[in-house]
Amino acid sequence: MYIQVALPLPLRQLFSYLPAEGQPLPEIGCRVEVPFGRQTQVGVVVSLNEHSDLDDSKLKPILRTLDSERVVSERLWQLAQLAARYYFSPLGMVLSQMLPVKLRQGESAAPEPIKLWQPTEAGQALNLDTLKRAFQQQRLLAYLQTQGKLEDGQVSKLEFSRQALKALEEKALIQSIEQAPEFDLTWPQAFALGEEPQTLNREQAIAVATVSGDGGGFRPWLLEGVTGSGKTEVYFHLMQPVLEAGRQVLVLVPEIGLTPQTIARFRHRFQVPIGVLHSALNDNERLQVWQQARAGALGVIIGTRSALFTDLPSLGMIIIDEEHDASFKQQEGFRYHGRDLAVMRASLDRVPIILGSATPSLESLHNVATGKYRRLQLTERAGVARHVQQKIVDLRLQHLDAGCSHELLKEMTRHLEAGNQVMLFLNRRGFAPALLCHECGHLHGCSRCDAFYTVHQGSGLVQCHHCGSQKRLPRQCSECGSTQLFTQGVGTEQLEQALSQRFPDYPVVRIDRDTTSRKGSLDALLEKIRRGEARILIGTQMLAKGHHFPDVTLVGLLDVDGALFSADFRAAERLAQLYIQVAGRAGRASKAGEVLLQTHQPDHPLLHQLTTQGYGPFADAALKERMDALLPPAGQMAILRAESSYPQQAQQFLNEANQCFGDLALQRVGPMPAPMERKAGKFRFHTLLLANDRKRLQQALDLALPAIEQLASGKRCRWHLERDPQDLL
Numbered sequence: 001m002y003i004q005v006a007l008p009l010p011l012r013q014l015f016s017y018l019p020a021e022g023q024p025l026p027e028i029g030c031r032v033e034v035p036f037g038r039q040t041q042v043g044v045v046v047s048l049n050e051h052s053d054l055d056d057s058k059l060k061p062i063l064r065t066l067d068s069e070r071v072v073s074e075r076l077w078q079l080a081q082l083a084a085r086y087y088f089s090p091l092g093m094v095l096s097q098m099l100p101v102k103l104r105q106g107e108s109a110a111p112e113p114i115k116l117w118q119p120t121e122a123g124q125a126l127n128l129d130t131l132k133r134a135f136q137q138q139r140l141l142a143y144l145q146t147q148g149k150l151e152d153g154q155v156s157k158l159e160f161s162r163q164a165l166k167a168l169e170e171k172a173l174i175q176s177i178e179q180a181p182e183f184d185l186t187w188p189q190a191f192a193l194g195e196e197p198q199t200l201n202r203e204q205a206i207a208v209a210t211v212s213g214d215g216g217g218f219r220p221w222l223l224e225g226v227t228g229s230g231k232t233e234v235y236f237h238l239m240q241p242v243l244e245a246g247r248q249v250l251v252l253v254p255e256i257g258l259t260p261q262t263i264a265r266f267r268h269r270f271q272v273p274i275g276v277l278h279s280a281l282n283d284n285e286r287l288q289v290w291q292q293a294r295a296g297a298l299g300v301i302i303g304t305r306s307a308l309f310t311d312l313p314s315l316g317m318i319i320i321d322e323e324h325d326a327s328f329k330q331q332e333g334f335r336y337h338g339r340d341l342a343v344m345r346a347s348l349d350r351v352p353i354i355l356g357s358a359t360p361s362l363e364s365l366h367n368v369a370t371g372k373y374r375r376l377q378l379t380e381r382a383g384v385a386r387h388v389q390q391k392i393v394d395l396r397l398q399h400l401d402a403g404c405s406h407e408l409l410k411e412m413t414r415h416l417e418a419g420n421q422v423m424l425f426l427n428r429r430g431f432a433p434a435l436l437c438h439e440c441g442h443l444h445g446c447s448r449c450d451a452f453y454t455v456h457q458g459s460g461l462v463q464c465h466h467c468g469s470q471k472r473l474p475r476q477c478s479e480c481g482s483t484q485l486f487t488q489g490v491g492t493e494q495l496e497q498a499l500s501q502r503f504p505d506y507p508v509v510r511i512d513r514d515t516t517s518r519k520g521s522l523d524a525l526l527e528k529i530r531r532g533e534a535r536i537l538i539g540t541q542m543l544a545k546g547h548h549f550p551d552v553t554l555v556g557l558l559d560v561d562g563a564l565f566s567a568d569f570r571a572a573e574r575l576a577q578l579y580i581q582v583a584g585r586a587g588r589a590s591k592a593g594e595v596l597l598q599t600h601q602p603d604h605p606l607l608h609q610l611t612t613q614g615y616g617p618f619a620d621a622a623l624k625e626r627m628d629a630l631l632p633p634a635g636q637m638a639i640l641r642a643e644s645s646y647p648q649q650a651q652q653f654l655n656e657a658n659q660c661f662g663d664l665a666l667q668r669v670g671p672m673p674a675p676m677e678r679k680a681g682k683f684r685f686h687t688l689l690l691a692n693d694r695k696r697l698q699q700a701l702d703l704a705l706p707a708i709e710q711l712a713s714g715k716r717c718r719w720h721l722e723r724d725p726q727d728l729l
Contacts, residue, residue, distance in 0.1 A: 001025060002052040003062060005034055005043040008096035008104065010720075012088070012709065015043070016052050018061040026062070029070025029077055031099075033063045033106055042106045044072060044095045071109050072098060073311050075348050082348075083334075083341055087723045088638075088701060093334045098309040102287040111291050113178040115152040117165065119144045123173035136164035144174060152176070183297035184273070188246030191299075192271040197240070198233050207376040208237045211352060216316075218347050222323075222364050223356040225378030227584020228548075231356045233382065235319050236269050238354065243272055243299050247316025251302045252342060254325040255279060258304060259547070260523050261530075266300060277303030277310065280519060305330060305338035308345065315349045318342050323355035323364060324577055329726045337724055339364075358584060359577035359615050362623050366633035369623075388555075388586045388593035390611040394602040402498030403490035403558045408596050409502070411554055416506050416535055420553040420591065423537040424495065425544055425582045428559070429512040430465075431457040431494045432487030437477035439484050444474065448681040455487050456514070457494070467680035490558070496538050509534035511543045544582045555586040556596045564604055567675045568728045569631055572606055573622055580615045630690065632724065636697040638689040639725045640708075641674075644717035647683035653713040654687050660707040664700040666691055675729045682718075686728075 003026065004014045017034050019025055026032050026045045033042055040063060052059065072080065076098055084091040096104050103109055124145055131138035140160050144150055150158075155165060168174045200208065211221055225231045239249050253262065258278050267274055275289040275298040292298050294311040301310050305328050320328075320339055328338035339355065346353035355364055355373070367373040398405050403426065404412075412422050432455045435444040445452050446464035453462035455473065463470040476483055487494070496510040509525055516522040522542070528534050529549060537543060537552070563575040579597070587593020599607060609618050627634040640657055642650040654671035661668065670687035677684060691697035705721065708714065 002049045002059070003032070003045055004047040004049060005032060005062070006046050006090070006092035006095055007034070007036065007041050007043040008090075008092045009041075010090060010093065012090045012705075014046055014091070016049075016054055016059055018056070018059050020061050020064065023065060026065040026067075027070055029072045030065060030067040031071055031103065031106070031109075032065050035060050035063060042066070042104060043092060046091065066106060067109055071103060073313070075345070076309065076311060078348050079309075079341065079345050082344055083336060086698075087334070087336055088705060088721050089334050089336075097306070097334045097336075100287045100290045101283040103290075107287070109291070111181040111183075111288075114181050116177050116179055117144065117150045117152065117155075117174050118148060118177060120172055120175050123168070126173060134164070134167070136161040137168055140164050141168060141173060183292060183295040185296055187272050187297070187299055188243075190271070191244055191246075193240070194268050194271050197237060197269075198230075200233065200237065201230070201380065201382060203378045203380060204230055204234050204237075204382070207234050207378065210374075210376060211238055211354065212241065214352065216352065218350045219352050220343050220346070220367070220373045221352065221354045222360055222368055222373045222375045223354055223378070224360050224375060225356065225358060226381060227358045227581065228381040228587075229358070229378035230382030231321070231358075231378065232265065234378070235321070235354065235356070239270070239300070239317065239319070242316040243270060245316065247314045248293070248296070248298065248312045249300050249316060250307065250310065250312060250318045250342075251300060252307060252318070252320045252328070252338060253302065253304065254322050254327045255304045258302065259526060261526065261548075263302060266302060270300060272299030273297060274300045274302065275310075277301065277307040279304065308338050308342050315351055317351055318346045318353040320353070320355045322357055324357045324359055324361040326574070326726055331727070335720070335722045337726070340724070359580045360619070362573055362619060362626060363633040365619055365623060388583060388595050390583065390595045391597070392602050392607060392611055393596050393598045395598050395600045396602070401502070402495050403598075404495075404498075404556075405598055408556050408558075408598060411594065411596060412503070412536070412556070415554040415594075416503065418553075419551075421529070421532075421535055421537060421549060421551040422554045422556070423539070423543065423549070423552045423585055424499075424556045424558060425539065426490070426492050426495055426558045427540050427578075428489070428491045429493070429514055429540055430454040430463070430491035431497075432489050432491050434488040435462060435474070436486050436488045437480060437482055437484065438486050439482040440477060440480040442477055442479040443488075444478065448678070450676050450678045454491065457487075458514075466676070492538050492540060495558070499536055499538070503536060506535035507533060508536040508538065511537070511539035513540070513542070516542065541578070544578065544585070547585065549585060551591070552585055552593070553587060553591045554594050554596070555583055556598065557582055558598055560597070561600055564601055564606065566729075569626075569629075570726065570728075573619075575606070576610055576615055576618050576622075579610050630692060636691045636694050637725065638697060638701060638721060638723050639686050639728070640689060640719065640721050641684065641686045642671075642717045642719040643679075643682040643684045645682060647673075647677075647685070649713065649716045650683055650685045650719075653711060653717050653719060654685055656711050656713050657704075657708045657719075658687060660704045660711075661700065662704075664703060665696055666700040688728075 003017045005017055006014055028045050030045050031042055032045055033040055080094045084094045128138050128142055223231055242249055263276055275293055277289055293301055296313050301307055320342055323339050330336050343353055368375045393405050393407050415422050434452045435455050443452050448469055449464055449466045451464055451466050454465055455462055460473050461470045462473055492510050492512050496508055500508045511525055563571050583595040586595055642653050644650040651671055658668055667690040668687055671685045674684040674686055
């Protein structure tokens with residue numbers, strides 16, 4: 001027998017190995033450790049064949065089988081194969097993405113034994129007064145005499161002393177034992193609500209009744225609700241019967257929306273075990289959640305994009321909150337879209353999937369129009385919240401104070417004096433986006449990218465936000481040696497400084513990547529806002545989505561003009577979504593809200609449409625434009641990207657790749673330089689591949705890709721093919 005193994009390599013092929021001598025054959029879906037060149041790799045067994053195209057002398061035996069049973073379930077196996085074909089990605093990379101990092105490294109999939117401490121017979125019988133001179137030992141032994149056991153991982157959390165633990169062990173008063181972890185699978189029988197469900201308004205009740213009355217099979221539902229309309233409460237009502245039936249619910253949220261407050265809402269409502277998966281977890285914590293979910297010990301799994309691949313034996317429903325968010329698209333390695341794969345998974349598991357958003361993606365709206373999705377709408381804010389007043393502020397010929405107009409500062413004063421909070425959105429972190437020489441006009445740019453350095457005055461650095469390179473803040477111009485260096489533009493750091501001086505009586509909080517880099521810092525800042533200790537909130541997109549601040553009555557958008565003239569055809573859609581999401585932070589409780597949009601383009605039709613008509617009419621018009629131009633979602637797109645230290649190498653590869661398509665019915669645009677041609681020292685080029693329908697694009701790429709992979713020029717540059725690209729820059 002020959003073992004076909006998928007390895008996590010950027011090669012769309014399987015690798016043949018011989019069985020290990022004296023060991024049973026591994027099952028399909030199990031991991032094996034195999035030799036690969038001078039290294040070893042952990043791969044997944046795809047098939048067992050009686051024949052091989054290679055001579056036995058060229059094949060090596062596997063080193064060892066890592067699993068006694070498959071670690072990739074049947075449904076996830078089907079999903080992996082569908083995803084590999086749709087995204088033209090190596091099956092090994094797809095399967096690797098589906099497993100926790102620890103399993104990719106070859107660690108055991110079975111839960112490790114738990115180390116416990118318990119008193120010996122002598123320790124249980126000991127009079128605690130004999131340890132009165134050793135308080136920490138006395139306290140620890142008292143706990144063990146009453147509780148019986150203590151997990152080793154809980155020693156520090158319960159503030160017991162490791163020295164006391166060691167001393168008691170040396171006295172033979174306590175001993176360590178190992179115990180196999182036991183998963184509690186009885187949560188369905190003990191299901192209970194932690195709070196009374198809120199009374200639904202008419203639209204919410206219709207949405208819940210419509211989904212609940214559909215029979216529970218596969219169907220995608222688009223829940224479109226204005227900000228503050230109570231989409232989460234609809235989720236809760238839909239989840240309740242699923243959890244009562246003992247089935248699991250998968251909830252996907254954007255990274256910036258996965259806050260402790262979000263998790264707390266779920267835990268407060270449902271008395272079931274809840275697992276959380278996000279980027280702040282270490283590899284051991286991720287593995288533990290995966291093991292619990294796989295055993296059926298978790299009722300709800302809340303996570304970001306990669307949580308989609310969690311093994312759930314009794315999946316009953318999938319919910320995607322903020323389905324339009326760009327963070328659901330993986331931009332490296334296996335480039336998949338979490339929303340689209342989640343729909344694919346719901347289809348395989350035959351369960352309903354709810355996609356919620358105040359600003360649905362045009363892809364989802366197109367699927368509604370073609371009958372693939374069904375639409376549910378919430379047009380009114382829940383409770384006593386009211387619609388906000390919106391106004392465009394013309395910045396032309398106005399004096400600006402750190403990017404703020406006189407009108408914005410005047411409104412801030414009025415709202416602050418009324419005891420409310422004010423939120424300012426500026427999607428530009430740092431002190432200033434450029435450093436200018438006043439004598440020669442030189443703008444200090446990154447030596448590795450076609451971009452300017454951003455000034456970070458607090459840390460005394462200039463930094464490129466594209467490749468991450470940084471250096472000390474220059475004191476002299478690198479071109480002429482002048483010391484007359486000035487910052488150009490405004491970032492969140494400068495805005496915070498200016499407003500702290502102008503409003504000394506009102507505390508300012510800034511939320512961006514610089515202020516939230518330490519673990520737990522974002523949670524602490526959000527809690528500070530909720531307690532009312534901060535009155536002026538400044539932030540980037542991290543502050544713009546998913547947060548509920550009932551005391552925010554004024555929202556100001558300082559500068560969004562750059563998105564009006566982007567080279568990316570999706571820029572208008574993203575600006576519209578961003579504006580509606582930011583504006584939705586105002587007036588979410590009983591207080592009236594107001595939104596001010598500052599712009600140098602006050603007559604731009606997009607801004608007028610958003611402020612007067614809202615997202616719906618914009619989306620209808622944008623969708624019609626896309627259909628006329630046969631751009632996604634009306635047409636299908638892939639992008640072939642190449643980068644190299646020498647631009648001619650990337651161009652040569654793309655030119656030769658174009659020839660591989662021959663007369664196939666595929667429109668090709670390029671090769672052409674990327675809008676940012678040089679990034680991180682590499683020159684970047686791409687070719688757009690367009691087709692009228694998905695089937696035509698799939699067939700053309702299936703035929704051309706094997707020839708492209710054989711091109712010698714492809715070995716002189718880095719290249720990849722991306723299906724449904726979300727970023728053309």
